[in-house]
Amino acid sequence: MDRVAAAACVYFRRFYLKENFCDYDPRLVGPACLFLACKAEESQVQAKVLFQMLRKVISTGKYHALPFPDSAQLLDLEMAVLESLEFNLIVYSPYRDLVTFLKDAEVADVAECAWAVLNDSYRTQLCLLHAPYVMAIACMHVASVLLGRSIQNWLETLTCDLDEVRRYFEHIPHFF
Numbered sequence: 001m002d003r004v005a006a007a008a009c010v011y012f013r014r015f016y017l018k019e020n021f022c023d024y025d026p027r028l029v030g031p032a033c034l035f036l037a038c039k040a041e042e043s044q045v046q047a048k049v050l051f052q053m054l055r056k057v058i059s060t061g062k063y064h065a066l067p068f069p070d071s072a073q074l075l076d077l078e079m080a081v082l083e084s085l086e087f088n089l090i091v092y093s094p095y096r097d098l099v100t101f102l103k104d105a106e107v108a109d110v111a112e113c114a115w116a117v118l119n120d121s122y123r124t125q126l127c128l129l130h131a132p133y134v135m136a137i138a139c140m141h142v143a144s145v146l147l148g149r150s151i152q153n154w155l156e157t158l159t160c161d162l163d164e165v166r167r168y169f170e171h172i173p174h175f176f
Contacts, residue, residue: 002119007091008037009122015084017128024080032077040089050074094118094132094139101136105154107144114143121172130168133160138168 011033016026031054038045051071082089098118102111118139121127127135137160144151155162 002095002115003093004034004037004041004043005119006093006095006122006127007041007089008034010091010127011036011081011085011089013125013128015081018084019080024077028073028077029081032074032081035074036078036081036089040091092132094135097133097136098139101133101140105140105151107140107149107151107154110140110143110147110149110151113147114140117142117146117172124171126168126171130164134164134168137165138172141165141169142172 008030012026012030015024015029015033031050035045035050038050051074095115095118098114102108102114114136118135121135121139130138137155137158140151141155143149155165
């Protein structure tokens with residue numbers, strides 16, 4: 001499900017790179033992006049089930065005043081998102097890279113923290129600015145620093161652009 005949520009976040013951010021918040025209510029675009037991501041990531045969720053989940057979230061707590069989209073609005077917004085994205089639904093996910101790198105670096109003890117940092121990084125625009133492998137390496141590095149584990153020797157064996165990894169790593173604290 002992380003891949004679906006990540007794809008939805010990327011669609012949402014890509015959508016608002018081109019569109020105006022005044023023209024499309026983000027509280028309605030978000031569910032449309034999630035519905036679209038479910039389809040694109042082959043994690044089919046029926047619209048009815050999505051509506052039930054939305055209704056549950058919106059009816060509780062601080063979200064009770066949010067507008068509730070009907071199925072026609074959701075489908076219209078889904079089409080608007082598709083058109084804005086120029087029907088390009090490809091999202092390269094860093095999750096597979098993260099799993100591979102964690103095994104390669106033999107640091108299974110930082111996996112949970114690295115996964116959490118990666119999930120949280122989708123709350124920023126970093127997912128639009130960096131390649132998936134850079135995100136995975138940087139999130140591993142953040143997790144290792146947070147947990148007091150050194151992966152410096154492993155980082156030095158990589159043949160990728162470590163400057164880009166450092167740039168990503170340096171941006172993360174500014175967003176949290």
